[in-house]
Amino acid sequence: MSGTLDTQELVGALKAAAEPTRLRILLLLAAGELNVKDLTQILGQSQPRISRHLKLLAEAGLIERFREGSWVYFHVSDRTEGGRLVRRLLDTVDPRDPILLRDGERADSQKREREATAQEYFRAHAADWDRIRALYVSEHAVDAAIVKAFDGATFDVFVDLGTGTGRMLELFAGRYTRGLGLDVNQSMLAYARSRLKTAGLAAAEVRHGDIYDLALPDRVADAVVMHQVLHYLSEPALAVREAARILAPGGRLLVVDFAPHEIEDLRARHAHERLGFEDRQVVSWLKDAGLSGVEVQSLAPDATDARQALTVSLWRASKPDVAVQPASKSQKLERIAP
Template sequence: MLATLKALADPTRMRLIALLSQGELTVQDLTVVLGMGQSRISRHLKILVGAGILSVKRQGTWGYYRVNGAEGLFGEIWPSLQRRQAGLPEHRRDMAELARLLEEQRNRSQRFFDQHARDWDELAGKILPVADYRNQLVAMVEPGRVVLEVGVGSGALLAALASRAGRLIGVDHSPAMLREARERLAGAGLASIDLRLGEMDHLPLSDGEVDVVLLNMVFHHALQPQTVLCELNRVLAPGGRLLVADLQRHELEWVRERLADQWLGFEQKELQGWLSATGFTVQDYQALVGQPGEQGAFILSAARAAAAVD
C-alpha cells in the first residue's frame, strides 16, 4: 500500500499514467510528449513498474509501457483516478502533444509506403521472406460475406478475396498504394472493388458494416494495437470474424527502418490478451514454419463478441 501511494504522489508520474492509459508507449515517445530527458522519464517509469502500477514489454531495444490497471490496491483505485485525469494541471497539453506525436508517426509511415508503393511487393519479399500462406488465408473467408481488407498495399490479395466475397472493401492509408491497387484490379477486370483511403485506427466504415476483417502482414505497423482492435470490433457485425496473418516474434531490429515496422512480430499470449480486452474471442491460431531463411509467421482467427466494446 505504501509503495503504491508513494509512487502516485508525484505530478510527473501521474502525467505518465494518464498518457499510458491511452495505450502502450515507449520511453522515446514519452520524452517527446513531456519534453523531458530520457533519464528522468526512465527513473519515474522504474518506480511505477516497481510498484506494480505499470508493466513493460521488451521488443529488441525498445520497451513498451502500459498501465497495469488490474493489480492490487492500484487496481481498486484506478477507475476513480481515470475519471479525474482531466483535472491534472497539464492534462490537456499532454493529450495534445500525444495526438501530435501519433499524427507525425502516421505521416512518416504514409510517406514511407508512398515512396515504395511501386516496388513494395518485391522489396518486402526479398528483405523479409515468409512461408507461402495466402491460399490458406483466403480459404478461411466464408463465401458470400462482406469482407474488409485493412492495409491492401498494392492489392495483391484483393483479386483472390474477390472470388469469395459477396462484397469487398479495401482500405489503405497510402494514396500511392491505393493507386497501385486500382491499376492492378483494373487490369484484372475487378475495378468495381470498393477502395477507400483511411487509417486502421479510424476506418471509413459505419458500425457493423462488415462480416469479416482481414489484416495481412499489416498489424505489425500498428502504432496502438488495442486502439486498432477496438476499431475493427466497431466495424464488424455481431459474431463477425477477424483474420490476422502476421509475423511471429523475432529480434530483427533493422526492420524498423528498412520496412517501417513498429513491432518485431507478436507472441501468441500478448495477442490473446489484446483481443480479449477489446471484445474478441480467439478461435484458432496456426504457427507457420517456412523454409530456412524464411521468417516465422502465423494466422489467427477471432470472433467478435455479440456486443461491441466501447
C-alpha cells in the first residue's frame, strides 16, 4: 500500500478493524508495541483467539510484527496507508468508554512493571557505564560538540538511532517538533520512555526499530543522530546507508563514536563489535550513502587524566538538495505517525 488505498484495500482494512476485540487491539497497539502474551493478559482472552485477530489485522496491512529474540511484538503500521487510516479512525473513538479505560489501565500497569524492571537493570549496570565513560573525554564536552554540530538549527523531525536511554532526545529538547528515538532493546525503550515522561518531553517518543531496516519512509527526517551506536554493529556501513535514506534533502546526519583503539576488554566484556573507526572509513560510508559536505572533529582524551584512553570522533554530513518538491512540515509529521 502506498499513497492511497484502492476500493478492495479500503474495504479489507475497514472489515479487519470492524470487530470489537480487534478495535481494542488496535487502540492498544497504537499506544505502543505489545506481544501476544501482553494482549491476552490485558484483554482476558485466549492466546489462539488473540493470534487469530492479529493475523487478520496484519493481512489487512493495519499492523506490523517484529521479532526480538523469542518474542514477537506488534504495532500499528507506520509505513502503510492502512496503518495511517487506522490512526485516523481511532481518533474518533470515545476515550471514556469503560471497556477501553480498563484496557488502558491494564496496559499502563504492564508498562510500569517493565519500567521498574528496566530501572533495576540499569542500576545494576551503572558501574559498567561509569567505567566506560571514564575512558574518554567528559560527556559534557561531547554533548557540547554534538549540539554545536547542528549550529543551533531546529527541526520538524529529529531521529535518534540506537536511542538507548533517550539522552539525545533530551539534549535536543525544544529544538524539534517531533523527536523519535529507535532501539531494538525493550528494556532500553522502557527506561527511555520513563525518562522522557519524567522530563515532560511530550514532543519526543521512542519505538522499537531495526537500525538496518527502519520502518520509516524515505526523506522524512531533518536530522539524524547515531550516538555511540556503530561500534555495537556487525554492519555499520549498512546502518549509515539506512540513516541516509530517511534524511530529507538538506537534512544532516551526525555520527558520534570512538576513533580506533586497542582496548580489547570493551569487546570481551561490553559487546563492542568494533574497536573504533578510522576517519577515512566512516567518510567513505557517508559518501557511498549519497551524503556530502562531510566534516570530521576529534575530541582527544585529557592527558592529565590517566584513566582516559579513547578519542571520540564526530562525523557530520548532509543530504544534497534535489530537484523534487520537498515535503511540508505537516507531511513529514504525518509520515512518521503520532
